[in-house]
Amino acid sequence: MTPPHPAWLPVSAFRPVGSRRVRVTGAGTLVDTVRGEVAAAVAAHGGALVDDGPADLELVCGGDDGSEAFTVARAGATSVRADGGAGLLYGFHHVVRLGEAAFAADFAPERHAPRRSIRMLDHWDNMDVHPVMGQVERGYSGDSIFYADGRVREDLGRVEAYARLLGSTGVNRVGLNNVNVHRTEARLLTDLLPDAVRLADAFRPHGIRVHLSVGFASPITLGGLSTADPLDPAVREWWNRATAAVYAAIPDFGGYVVKADSEGRPGPFAYGRDHADGANLLARALAPFGGTVFWRAFVYDHHQDWRDRSTDRARAAHDHFAPLDGAFDPNVVLQVKYGPLDFQAREPVSPVIAAMPGTRLAVELQVTQEYTGQQKHVCHLVPQWSEILRFPLGGDAVGDIADGVVAVSNVGQDRFWTGHPLAQANLFGFGRLAWDDRLAPEAVLDEWIGLTFEDPAAREPLRDLMGDSWRTYERYTAPLGVGFMVNPGDHYGPGVDGYEYSRWGTYHFADRDGVGVDRTRATGTGFTGQYPAPWRDVYESAETCPDELLLFFHHVPYGHVLRSGRTVVQHIYDTHFAGVEEVGRMVGVWAELKGRVPDAVFGRVEELLAEQLRCATEWRDQVNTYFFRKSGVPDAHGRTIH
Ligand code: GCU
Numbered sequence: 180m181t182p183p184h185p186a187w188l189p190v191s192a193f194r195p196v197g198s199r200r201v202r203v204t205g206a207g208t209l210v211d212t213v214r215g216e217v218a219a220a221v222a223a224h225g226g227a228l229v230d231d232g233p234a235d236l237e238l239v240c241g242g243d244d245g246s247e248a249f250t251v252a253r254a255g256a257t258s259v260r261a262d263g264g265a266g267l268l269y270g271f272h273h274v275v276r277l278g279e280a281a282f283a284a285d286f287a288p289e290r291h292a293p294r295r296s297i298r299m300l301d302h303w304d305n306m307d308v309h310p311v312m313g314q315v316e317r318g319y320s321g322d323s324i325f326y327a328d329g330r331v332r333e334d335l336g337r338v339e340a341y342a343r344l345l346g347s348t349g350v351n352r353v354g355l356n357n358v359n360v361h362r363t364e365a366r367l368l369t370d371l372l373p374d375a376v377r378l379a380d381a382f383r384p385h386g387i388r389v390h391l392s393v394g395f396a397s398p399i400t401l402g403g404l405s406t407a408d409p410l411d412p413a414v415r416e417w418w419n420r421a422t423a424a425v426y427a428a429i430p431d432f433g434g435y436v437v438k439a440d441s442e443g444r445p446g447p448f449a450y451g452r453d454h455a456d457g458a459n460l461l462a463r464a465l466a467p468f469g470g471t472v473f474w475r476a477f478v479y480d481h482h483q484d485w486r487d488r489s490t491d492r493a494r495a496a497h498d499h500f501a502p503l504d505g506a507f508d509p510n511v512v513l514q515v516k517y518g519p520l521d522f523q524a525r526e527p528v529s530p531v532i533a534a535m536p537g538t539r540l541a542v543e544l545q546v547t548q549e550y551t552g553q554q555k556h557v558c559h560l561v562p563q564w565s566e567i568l569r570f571p572l573g574g575d576a577v578g579d580i581a582d583g584v585v586a587v588s589n590v591g592q593d594r595f596w597t598g599h600p601l602a603q604a605n606l607f608g609f610g611r612l613a614w615d616d617r618l619a620p621e622a623v624l625d626e627w628i629g630l631t632f633e634d635p636a637a638r639e640p641l642r643d644l645m646g647d648s649w650r651t652y653e654r655y656t657a658p659l660g661v662g663f664m665v666n667p668g669d670h671y672g673p674g675v676d677g678y679e680y681s682r683w684g685t686y687h688f689a690d691r692d693g694v695g696v697d698r699t700r701a702t703g704t705g706f707t708g709q710y711p712a713p714w715r716d717v718y719e720s721a722e723t724c725p726d727e728l729l730l731f732f733h734h735v736p737y738g739h740v741l742r743s744g745r746t747v748v749q750h751i752y753d754t755h756f757a758g759v760e761e762v763g764r765m766v767g768v769w770a771e772l773k774g775r776v777p778d779a780v781f782g783r784v785e786e787l788l789a790e791q792l793r794c795a796t797e798w799r800d801q802v803n804t805y806f807f808r809k810s811g812v813p814d815a816h817g818r819t820i821h
Contacts, residue, residue, distance in 0.1 A: 187344065188343065197220030198224040201236040216271060240267040246266055259274060296583075300586055301585060304318070358475065472512070541584060551649070558652045568584070604645060691811075
């Protein structure tokens with residue numbers, strides 16, 4: 180088997196550390212991991228792992244209290260000090276990222292601690308190949324790295340390499356299976372538990388705890404009970420026993436992830452119970468062992484009638500969950516998608532995040548690019564996540580409110596891990612922002628480029644190509660926050676009316692006069708009322724609503740003048756022409772990198788950029804033609820609209 184692509188940990192990234200004398204002091208699994216890293220680095224670059232005598236780098240772990248903070252200082256030698264193995268591991272990788280700068284005479288001392296303890300990636304991997312979704316639901320990088328033929332893979336070399344990559348960014352939890360729990364992987368909780376143990380063993384040396392997605396009806400489907408009612412003592416007993424068995428096998432097991440009463444998944448509603456009853460049932464089974472239940476707030480009516488204008492999918496999570504604030508046990512984390520709909524390129528931040536001060540919350544992001552180009556398009560998402568986490572919702576920034584940041588992973592068996600080699604930057608950037616959402620997206624991108632590519636001449640073109648690519652993607656797809664307009668089912672490419680008459684509740688309501696969804700309190704669905712001040716009023720008025728979200732909140736005439744001074748329809752034409760032009764320019768920027776990046780990377784990205792240009796052109800032409808036909812308004816600049 181070809182060795183896994185090194186991603187952001189190529190041998191060359193370890194030169195500054197590996198060419199020096201390094202001492203590692205301390206004991207424990209994670210300290211051993213650091214020692215192994217140092218041993219490999221010095222073997223590659225001519226330094227030495229020393230026990231006595233002078234060292235250029237001291238890596239000192241004072242205890243093993245599980246803490247994740249570390250300090251870096253310079254006094255003759257550079258030293259990293261931590262009270263826990265995890266802190267030492269993160270400190271070591273911090274020095275790797277700093278490179279030579281960590282050894283400069285004027286290096287000023289630094290202290291680092293994560294902004295939150297929950298930094299998690301969920302895998303939507305199935306053990307079997309699902310007939311519609313394939314093996315990885317919304318996966319664009321080949322088969323699952325975990326599973327083959329209904330079992331955990333024999334060779335876990337790639338999983339170990341993946342765990343190492345994640346650990347280096349600070350990710351500390353992984354969900355092992357799809358939130359839509361199908362038959363085979365449901366059994367990871369019972370007779371296939373030894374398979375989960377093997378994965379836990381692969382992640383543990385990198386400071387990562389594993390989690391299982393479980394079906395709420397497991398007491399019936401796996402346990403043979405006649406009910407899964409959360410208040411039934413036999414059900415409680417079943418979960419207690421199943422959970423105890425998991426902890427007997429995986430003592431540091433993280434807990435469960437649950438998608439309940441969502442898109443056809445079973446849940447507490449079937450028994451007339453609410454989501455707090457459901458979540459607390461599992462929380463109480465996990466509590467004696469220190470486990471957590473990640474309970475997803477993605478609950479809405481997926482059998483909506485498009486004729487019914489009173490139902491608004493955007494309202495659903497808040498309607499269901501806000502009244503339950505304070506009712507969840509302390510080891511429940513409510514996992515809330517960042518927007519009220521579904522991982523669109525542009526959505527307002529979910530009002531649920533501000534509505535539940537008495538509940539632990541995690542914000543859920545999507546590293547896998549379901550709605551953002553499916554790892555065929557360059558779409559660097561770190562700026563989007565940064566915007567979300569910095570958004571001042573109800574006084575505090577989202578990143579200050581959230582106890583956790585969770586995202587759906589984007590890796591698979593693909594030789595570059597992520598299909599698009601540049602999509603590795605999203606995986607890296609997720610870990611870095613989950614650790615500290617105040618990091619500048621540009622700095623995170625620079626870190627990734629610096630680690631991944633040896634040739635310094637590659638830096639500027641890569642920045643240029645990737646830095647603004649999320650906004651470029653936004654320009655050539657659904658306009659002004661209206662969302663969707665994708666092909667139903669696979670969600671790739673334009674399908675302007677693809678969901679317009681469907682049951683999924685994602686409409687744009689374009690007619691001959693205008694477009695957008697009226698979610699105001701005055702005349703619409705009232706969704707704006709779920710926001711705290713000032714947003715409830717900012718979004719309520721078409722005058723104050725930010726342009727990029729106008730059509731999410733308002734139905735307006737095509738001639739409505741945006742804050743930018745342009746009309747809605749002219750904005751649609753302009754942004755779609757500009758977006759495609761920009762992709763054309765990106766193709767040229769990449770061409771400059773021939774010979775400066777590995778040939779295989781060059782070839783793959785070149786191929787994918789051609790697809791991005793084709794697809795963006797299709798988006799432009801379908802969206803522009805659609806709105807020209809609806810509105811009859813010609814382009815002010817006379818460009819070709821078909
Ligand atoms: C999206 C996605 C589904 C997924 C769901 C979820 O709707 O298309 O594949 O199951 O989100 O987050 O549960």
